[in-house]
Amino acid sequence: MMNMNAFSIAMRQFDEAAKILNLTDDQVAMIREPRRMTEVNLPVRMDDGSIRIFKGYRCQHSSVRGPAKGGIRFHPDVNPDEIKALAFWMTYKCAVVNVPFGGGKGGVVVDPVKLSVNELERLARRYFAELADLFGPNQDVPAPDVNTNPQIMGWMMDTYSMHYKQFVPDVITGKPLELYGSQGRSCSTSLGVAICVREMVQHEHVRMELKGARIAIQGFGNVGSHAARILESMGAKIVAISDVDGAYENQDGIPVDKALECMRSGSCKTLKNLEKHCKVRRLDDPMKLLEADCDILIPAALEGQITEENAGRIRARIIAEGANGPTAPEADLILRAKGVHIIPDVLANAGGVTVSYLEWVQNRTGYYWTEEQVNKDLERIMVHAFNDVMTTAKQYKVALRTAAFIVGITRVVKAAEMRGLYA
Numbered sequence: 001m002m003n004m005n006a007f008s009i010a011m012r013q014f015d016e017a018a019k020i021l022n023l024t025d026d027q028v029a030m031i032r033e034p035r036r037m038t039e040v041n042l043p044v045r046m047d048d049g050s051i052r053i054f055k056g057y058r059c060q061h062s063s064v065r066g067p068a069k070g071g072i073r074f075h076p077d078v079n080p081d082e083i084k085a086l087a088f089w090m091t092y093k094c095a096v097v098n099v100p101f102g103g104g105k106g107g108v109v110v111d112p113v114k115l116s117v118n119e120l121e122r123l124a125r126r127y128f129a130e131l132a133d134l135f136g137p138n139q140d141v142p143a144p145d146v147n148t149n150p151q152i153m154g155w156m157m158d159t160y161s162m163h164y165k166q167f168v169p170d171v172i173t174g175k176p177l178e179l180y181g182s183q184g185r186s187c188s189t190s191l192g193v194a195i196c197v198r199e200m201v202q203h204e205h206v207r208m209e210l211k212g213a214r215i216a217i218q219g220f221g222n223v224g225s226h227a228a229r230i231l232e233s234m235g236a237k238i239v240a241i242s243d244v245d246g247a248y249e250n251q252d253g254i255p256v257d258k259a260l261e262c263m264r265s266g267s268c269k270t271l272k273n274l275e276k277h278c279k280v281r282r283l284d285d286p287m288k289l290l291e292a293d294c295d296i297l298i299p300a301a302l303e304g305q306i307t308e309e310n311a312g313r314i315r316a317r318i319i320a321e322g323a324n325g326p327t328a329p330e331a332d333l334i335l336r337a338k339g340v341h342i343i344p345d346v347l348a349n350a351g352g353v354t355v356s357y358l359e360w361v362q363n364r365t366g367y368y369w370t371e372e373q374v375n376k377d378l379e380r381i382m383v384h385a386f387n388d389v390m391t392t393a394k395q396y397k398v399a400l401r402t403a404a405f406i407v408g409i410t411r412v413v414k415a416a417e418m419r420g421l422y423a
Contacts, residue, residue, distance in 0.1 A: 006085035006303055012329050014088070017405035020396055023413065030416045031091075031409070034084050036060045038134060042108065042126045047116050054110050056127050058134055061087035061103040064416045067138055068104030069094055069353060071145025071174075072127070072156075078107035082303070089324055090353065092408030093346040097385040099357040104140050106131075112147045121155050124148075128156040132163050137170040137364065143356050144174040146302070150186075154179050170363035173356035182359035183371035185352075188378060190226030192351015193322045195382045196343045197296060198234065200318055203390070206341060208295060208317065211235030214251070216294040216316065218242050219301030220259065220271055223322045223349070227298055228256045240283075240292040242301075245272040247289040248280040290314060299326035306331045314340065321345035336399055344401035346408065347389055354381050 011032070018028055042054040057080060060068040070090040083105050091103025108127055112120055134140050144153055153175045160171045175181035184191075201208040213236045217224045220243040228238045238256055240249040248254065248271065258278040263269050265277075274280055283289060290297065290306060291313040299305050300322030306314065311331035319335065320343040321327065327335070327342065335342060355378055362368050369377075385407075393403035 005081045006325055007081040007088070009325060009329055010085040010088040013401065013405055014409070017402050017409050020398065020402065021406060021409060021413075023409070027413050027417075031062060031064065031412050034059050034061045034087055035063065036134075037080065037084060038131065039080070040127075040130045042123065042130060044119065044123045044126055046119055054108050054123060054126075056106070056108045056130065057083045058106040058131050058140070059083045059087035059104060060134070060140055061105075062091040062412065063102040063139070064412055064419065065095060065102055066100035067102065067136070068140040069099075069101035069143070069356065070104035070106070071143045072106040072108070072148055072152075073145035074108050074110050074112045074123075074147040074152075076109060076111045078109045083107050085303075086324055089346055091412065092405055093350045094353055095408035095411040096346050096389065096404050097350045097354050097381050098411065099354060099381070101141070101353070101357065104142070105145075106142055107145075120152070124152045124155045125159045128159040129163060132160060135160060135171055137168065137360070141170070141356075141360060142172050143352070150174055150176040150181060153181075170360050173359040173363075175359075180359075180363055180368070182355055182362055182374055183369065184374035184378065185355050185359060186222070187226040187230070188355035188374075189223045189322070189349050189352035190230055191375065191378060192354065192382050193223070193227045193298060193300075193320050193348050194230040194234065195351070195379055196348045196386055197231065197298075197318065197320050199383060199386045200320070200341060200343055201296075203341075206318065212237060213296055214239045214294040215296045215298060216240035216249075216289055216292040217298045217300055217322075218247075218289050218305060218326075219299065219323060220263070221300070223352075224298065224300035225256075225260060225263070227300060227322060228259070232256045236296070239294055240289050241271065242283075242286050242289045243271045245270040246274075247283040247286040248274050249283060249289070249292055250278075250280045251293065252279075254278060254280055292316075296320065298322045301326070304328060306335075308334065311335050312338075314338075317341065319343065320348045322349050324349065332399070332401065342400060344404050346404045347385060347400070350385065351378055351382060354378050 086105035094101040237253040262277040297316035303325035306327040308330035311334040
């Protein structure tokens with residue numbers, strides 16, 4: 001387990017980059033802490049007629065460079081420090097890829113698996129109705145996150161539209177295509193991860209062939225499964241995968257189509273019984289996947305997975321953070337000393353917010369693009385961001401994580417200073 005909570009880790013990452021940039025106390029004060037943190041009690045009528053109260057949160061870390069942007073997660077472990085940390089990371093993720101948003105994040109303390117579809121809809125609508133004054137195309141634009149999906153985004157968009165008596169598709173992204181979501185959105189985070197991996201293996205300090213490279217993926221949900229499919233199509237070999245029901249390994253390669261078939265065929269939509277679909281070995285401890293014999297590791301589950309305790313046993317040469325905050329600061333130091341190249345979350349998984357931006361643009365103009373055009377723009381933005389971070393790492397002689405924060409903080413500071421203070 002981490003010795004620090006997620007927000008403490010985020011602040012530590014900020015402070016490291018801010019020190020290198022020699023930021024003044026005034027500059028730090030303007031961009032370090034969240035601008036607003038809102039907590040609400042959400043009364044929801046359950047199917048049996050009873051009323052249950054759920055705790056909900058929305059953090060707006062920054063709106064200096066544009067509307068707050070960030071997902072809404074439904075999970076039993078949601079807490080204020082996690083939400084603040086995730087909003088912080090969104091501010092700098094948006095700045096790293098240079099899309100015109102600030103950072104936000106929301107969540108509800110709930111296990112959605114225990115709710116019926118009708119209860120889930122009522123909870124989603126209640127959350128958005130209670131916080132409707134915070135949201136808006138020019139104020140705060142949410143998106144899907146852990147345990148939320150396009151249908152939930154559709155319910156939330158409808159709630160806002162009914163509240164304001166007008167059709168407002170640009171209040172939220174990650175919507176179904178029928179409600180003017182974007183082509184390519186469902187696999188955008190994964191494609192961004194894959195693009196970063198492809199660029200990283202070509203770098204002069206790595207020089208690895210992606211074809212035949214062995215990849216382990218922790219978390220075979222939306223991000224992990226699409227990343228596996230895309231990287232397999234690029235010639236890589238997926239040798240280990242995991243989800244909530246277990247971890248599996250095969251050094252000869254796990255066919256991604258068989259893993260997806262397993263998830264589609266089971267009632268719980270997980271990798272349970274993967275042994276019946278292809279040749280794999282089930283690991284006795286799912287966390288052992290992080291220590292798998294592989295070239296590239298993609299943690300695509302929750303934060304806080306790579307710790308001081310297990311970092312020394314990681315064998316991958318490259319880590320591409322598909323999840324937010326999967327690596328603790330102490331683990332970072334151990335991995336750097338081992339020569340592991342970490343593509344940080346604020347860069348590696350920024351494909352999702354990039355295509356969310358493209359969806360927002362399409363909604364605002366009423367003109368919609370093909371998936372080919374969306375993916376072309378995503379690639380252009382991600383490659384440019386990767387090169388910005390790599391150039392900054394060389395300039396300051398720092399790791400990629402610190403370099404990414406230097407890029408992001410520089411852009412946010414400049415915007416804040418040019419806007420000044422409204423008094």
